[in-house]
Amino acid sequence: MTHPIKIQVNGDGHELAVEPGETLLAVLRGKLGLVGPKRGCDGGGCGACTVHVDGKAVYSCMTYAAGLDGCLVTSVEGLGNGTLDPVQAAFVTAGAVQCGYCTSGMIMTAKQLLAEVSDPDEEQIRHALAGNLCRCTGYQKIVDAVKLAAAGA
Amino acid sequence: MAIAEKQTTVVGTSVIRPDADEKVRGGRGFPVNVTLPGMLHAKILRSLRPHARIVRIDATRAKQLPGVKAVLLPEDVSQQPYTPVFFVPTLAASMVQDMVVMSDTVRYAGQPVAAVAATSAEIAEAALELIDVEYEDLPAVFDPEEAMAEGAPQLHESSPGNVAVHPVFEFGDLEQGFAGADHVFEGVYRTQRVHTCYLEPRVCVVDADPHGRITVHSSTQHIFGLREKLAFALGVPESRVRVVRPPYIGGGFGGKLDLGYIEPIAALLSMKTEKPVRIEQTRYEDFITTARHPITVHLKTGVSKDGRFTARYAKSVLDTGAHATHGAEVINVHGFFGFLLGYACENQTWEGYTVYTNNMVGGGYRGYGAPQGAFAVESQIDEICEQLGFDPIEFRLANAHHEGEPHPFNPGFTLSSYRLDDCLHQGSERMGWEERTPAGSDSGTKKRGIGLACHPLWVSGCMGFPDIYEHSGAIIKLNRDGTADLAVATIDMGSGQTTTLCQIAAEGLGLPFDAVRIVFAADTETVPFDAPSHASRVTYSAGNAVQAAAEVVKQRVLEVAATMLDLPVEELDTRDGMVVANGASEPALSVADVVTRAESPYVQVGPQGPAPTTIGEKGTIIGVSSQAPPSNPSPATAEFVEVEVDTETGEVEVLRVVFAHDIGKVVHPNAAEGQVEGGFQQGMGYALMEDLQFDQQTGACLTADFLDYKIPTAVEMPRSIESVFIESDEPTGPFGAKSLSEPCVIVPAPAIANAIYNAVGVRVRDLPITPEKILAGLDELGGATDNRASGS
Numbered sequence: 001m002t003h004p005i006k007i008q009v010n011g012d013g014h015e016l017a018v019e020p021g022e023t024l025l026a027v028l029r030g031k032l033g034l035v036g037p038k039r040g041c042d043g044g045g046c047g048a049c050t051v052h053v054d055g056k057a058v059y060s061c062m063t064y065a066a067g068l069d070g071c072l073v074t075s076v077e078g079l080g081n082g083t084l085d086p087v088q089a090a091f092v093t094a095g096a097v098q099c100g101y102c103t104s105g106m107i108m109t110a111k112q113l114l115a116e117v118s119d120p121d122e123e124q125i126r127h128a129l130a131g132n133l134c135r136c137t138g139y140q141k142i143v144d145a146v147k148l149a150a151a152g153a
Numbered sequence: 154m155a156i157a158e159k160q161t162t163v164v165g166t167s168v169i170r171p172d173a174d175e176k177v178r179g180g181r182g183f184p185v186n187v188t189l190p191g192m193l194h195a196k197i198l199r200s201l202r203p204h205a206r207i208v209r210i211d212a213t214r215a216k217q218l219p220g221v222k223a224v225l226l227p228e229d230v231s232q233q234p235y236t237p238v239f240f241v242p243t244l245a246a247s248m249v250q251d252m253v254v255m256s257d258t259v260r261y262a263g264q265p266v267a268a269v270a271a272t273s274a275e276i277a278e279a280a281l282e283l284i285d286v287e288y289e290d291l292p293a294v295f296d297p298e299e300a301m302a303e304g305a306p307q308l309h310e311s312s313p314g315n316v317a318v319h320p321v322f323e324f325g326d327l328e329q330g331f332a333g334a335d336h337v338f339e340g341v342y343r344t345q346r347v348h349t350c351y352l353e354p355r356v357c358v359v360d361a362d363p364h365g366r367i368t369v370h371s372s373t374q375h376i377f378g379l380r381e382k383l384a385f386a387l388g389v390p391e392s393r394v395r396v397v398r399p400p401y402i403g404g405g406f407g408g409k410l411d412l413g414y415i416e417p418i419a420a421l422l423s424m425k426t427e428k429p430v431r432i433e434q435t436r437y438e439d440f441i442t443t444a445r446h447p448i449t450v451h452l453k454t455g456v457s458k459d460g461r462f463t464a465r466y467a468k469s470v471l472d473t474g475a476h477a478t479h480g481a482e483v484i485n486v487h488g489f490f491g492f493l494l495g496y497a498c499e500n501q502t503w504e505g506y507t508v509y510t511n512n513m514v515g516g517g518y519r520g521y522g523a524p525q526g527a528f529a530v531e532s533q534i535d536e537i538c539e540q541l542g543f544d545p546i547e548f549r550l551a552n553a554h555h556e557g558e559p560h561p562f563n564p565g566f567t568l569s570s571y572r573l574d575d576c577l578h579q580g581s582e583r584m585g586w587e588e589r590t591p592a593g594s595d596s597g598t599k600k601r602g603i604g605l606a607c608h609p610l611w612v613s614g615c616m617g618f619p620d621i622y623e624h625s626g627a628i629i630k631l632n633r634d635g636t637a638d639l640a641v642a643t644i645d646m647g648s649g650q651t652t653t654l655c656q657i658a659a660e661g662l663g664l665p666f667d668a669v670r671i672v673f674a675a676d677t678e679t680v681p682f683d684a685p686s687h688a689s690r691v692t693y694s695a696g697n698a699v700q701a702a703a704e705v706v707k708q709r710v711l712e713v714a715a716t717m718l719d720l721p722v723e724e725l726d727t728r729d730g731m732v733v734a735n736g737a738s739e740p741a742l743s744v745a746d747v748v749t750r751a752e753s754p755y756v757q758v759g760p761q762g763p764a765p766t767t768i769g770e771k772g773t774i775i776g777v778s779s780q781a782p783p784s785n786p787s788p789a790t791a792e793f794v795e796v797e798v799d800t801e802t803g804e805v806e807v808l809r810v811v812f813a814h815d816i817g818k819v820v821h822p823n824a825a826e827g828q829v830e831g832g833f834q835q836g837m838g839y840a841l842m843e844d845l846q847f848d849q850q851t852g853a854c855l856t857a858d859f860l861d862y863k864i865p866t867a868v869e870m871p872r873s874i875e876s877v878f879i880e881s882d883e884p885t886g887p888f889g890a891k892s893l894s895e896p897c898v899i900v901p902a903p904a905i906a907n908a909i910y911n912a913v914g915v916r917v918r919d920l921p922i923t924p925e926k927i928l929a930g931l932d933e934l935g936g937a938t939d940n941r942a943s944g945s
Contacts, residue, residue, distance in 0.1 A: 034179070035179055035180070038183075038353070039433075040353070041436040045858050046352060084174070084178075088177040092173040095173075095827055097177060098827055099351075099404040100180045100401065101180070102352055126870075130867055131866075134352075135352055135404050135406070135864065136647045137827055138832070139834070139867040
């Protein structure tokens with residue numbers, strides 16, 4: 001049995017019928033064609049699927065779509081306004097992007113941190129990113145990127 | 154070549170990676186995003202038994218489920234054995250051919266026994282539940298030493314005793330070497346099974362069209378290897394398989410260096426249904442698809458009183474799991490590059506055993522056998538130096554190879570650039586190695602220590618290796634706007650290979666970096682062969698091929714320019730997108746002008762009417778190369794690590810890392826640092842926490858998600874990883890470059906083990922070094938530790 005929901009994703013309204021067990025990640029990737037959020041584990045273990053729901057970073061693979069009626073969802077595609085968001089730009093400048101599979105989730109988590117703490121120290125940054133795995137960078141340049149974005153903000 | 158001639162303007166700068174902009178916007182180019190019209194989704198039924206024969210398999214109910222389009226069972230699949238390893242020829246004599254796509258004999262828990270294609274992944278998954286399989290269990294064995302013992306369950310008829318390969322290499326006279334030793338050290342060093350943990354799952358979409366052509370999209374590290382192995386497994390000619398080069402993949406690290414089960418299964422289902430079939434692995438499936446092999450190294454070393462090796466012996470037992478695949482090759486790389494070659498010693502013997510067990514199948518992973526060897530060798534050197542009072546840096550250098558000597562593996566080549574001494578000395582200075590205090594001497598309950606490890610000898614590709622592909626190619630085509638398109642088969646796994654290749658092209662062409670663009674629409678039909686992205690080879694091997702293609706293109710640009718300017722070719726050069734004549738202060742032409750002229754009509758109409766140009770100028774300016782690299786230069790690596798060990802909990806915190814590398818010319822400093830920092834994360838996980846565990850009764854994976862299989866997060870990682878690059882000038886490399894990728898993963902485990910010893914005096918010889926093992930070691934030391942701590 002499907003469940004009707006109305007959600008706004010990156011500024012666009014959608015009326016969808018979702019299965020009870022359908023995740024937000026499945027809706028974004030499968031129904032809305034947004035490939036920024038990535039499936040890395042389906043178990044809240046890697047953070048590659050991180051998006052914002054009502055301004056708060058969530059693992060979209062662990063969030064049921066049926067419970068999101070009336071919510072505002074932002075994925076990495078919804079950042080910036082024709083140009084790159086400062087956090088996206090900082091990831092490019094700092095060399096924080098290697099394979100890029102974790103990048104969307106990392107950026108969404110960093111956005112949430114900077115929304116809460118405008119000038120985070122290194123420990124705050126590292127703890128904020130602890131739920132997002134990266135296997136390429138060793139995190140050093142990702143931490144640099146967040147510092148760079150904070151300094152420019 | 155004079156220094157002045159080798160000044161580079163693009164190579165050596167940290168240009169912005171062109172793929173980064175796309176990836177921060179969401180990254181459309183990943184294979185996981187590929188969809189095709191009418192595509193079906195397939196799921197694989199995997200055995201829960203570790204060793205069994207399928208007596209009966211019945212998919213009647215599954216086929217009746219609405220939405221199911223095809224079912225694949227072992228009886229539908231060719232039983233032609235093969236090896237899935239990409240970089241060896243299909244029937245390489247050195248490799249064991251012991252795998253089939255789907256067998257009615259199960260040899261590990263997780264082996265595919267059936268597959269379903271359906272209109273959705275959910276329906277395919279539900280259909281798996283409706284397949285009835287009756288097994289006859291066989292006795293299983295999970296420990297390689299037990300597997301080699303008499304009476305053990307046998308996995309493959311072709312390999313009695315469960316030994317897939319047993320290489321032995323002897324140099325000099327071992328007995329005489331030990332007789333001449335003043336001291337003999339013996340130890341057993343064990344390593345565990347770990348996963349590469351690429352974040353993008355293994356995924357493929359295979360489209361077998363009605364005309365017999367098979368198009369493959371896959372998260373692969375090698376399009377040509379995938380074409381070759383898939384064609385062989387399916388029994389079709391190679392030319393019928395087309396593998397598309399993905400713009401980028403979500404990590405690989407060696408874990409995507411072979412034909413998976415998914416590509417042939419998707420292909421067979423696509424052939425049955427005449428629709429594209431997609432398979433995306435779950436994380437559980439990824440965890441049981443290739444891992445770094447556990448190897449137990451029995452090490453015996455003779456040392457003279459003046460600190461020279463007189464004899465070295467090692468026996469290495471590798472658990473390859475249910476099939477030999479990479480295990481037949483990893484064992485040799487482990488023997489040579491993990492043990493025999495790093496240090497000079499006249500009398501050496503090494504023997505390896507690649508042993509079948511009912512464990513998951515091992516595979517490629519950065520370092521390819523060397524991490525297991527380096528952990529043993531570099532730990533034992535630390536023990537030798539500690540016991541005999543040698544300086545660990547000078548001891549290593551006294552026993553190492555040196556620049557200018559013949560290459561110890563490829564005597565036809567020379568160690569033409571090789572600065573291990575600079576790595577050790579500059580690294581130690583940066584770390585403050587001289588201030589290191591004796592083991593366990595730090596006071597308090599949290600004790601700090603510093604450790605060192607090297608990886609003296611490594612590769613830039615596989616030139617000189619038996620049975621391994623090693624050639625590369627490139628196509629460079631100029632456009633009328635003065636830009637260049639670079640087409641290669643090379644896969645960028647994330648480390649930025651396409652960026653560095655574009656830098657090499659730009660430097661060779663005399664164009665600005667942003668005028669060179671990598672071609673995304675490449676596949677096995679359009680670009681020259683390249684060996685896989687593996688063996689630290691891309692910058693050196695593919696880089697040389699790109700440089701060669703750039704030389705062809707540049708020569709043509711200068712020829713056309715010479716006609717246009719009526720000047721000799723020899724007096725012209727390109728620089729930053731312009732053609733410059735010798736001695737002239739202003740550029741004569743732009744490269745865009747030259748290409749436009751070459752692509753223009755023969756007769757051009759000017760203000761004075763139609764006028765012919767020169768026939769010889771006409772034609773697209775294009776350069777193609779396909780070549781083997783000239784040598785196989787070795788990078789050199791030394792790593793210094795500072796740790797803090799909590800003697801109450803056994804926990805280890807890595808505080809600081811100094812990583813010194815001689816990689817020749819550094820093409821992209823920021824990307825090189827990124828490789829080193831990420832390499833340390835993988836090495837640190839290997840040293841301290843990662844361990845792919847299996848139930849010893851059922852063979853079931855116990856750590857099949859990121860909650861049970863822990864890799865270092867931003868919190869566990871050290872706050873400071875400092876890269877020191879010693880820029881030697883490799884004469885055979887593109888603009889002096891060698892390789893980087895793997896040594897930075899190989900050395901962290903022994904460096905951390907040695908630092909832990911220096912902190913608390915506990916020597917752990919089996920990975921991972923968990924708090925339990927440290928506490929057990931501290932218990933064993935007992936009062937001695939307290940005395941040492943308070944007595945210094």
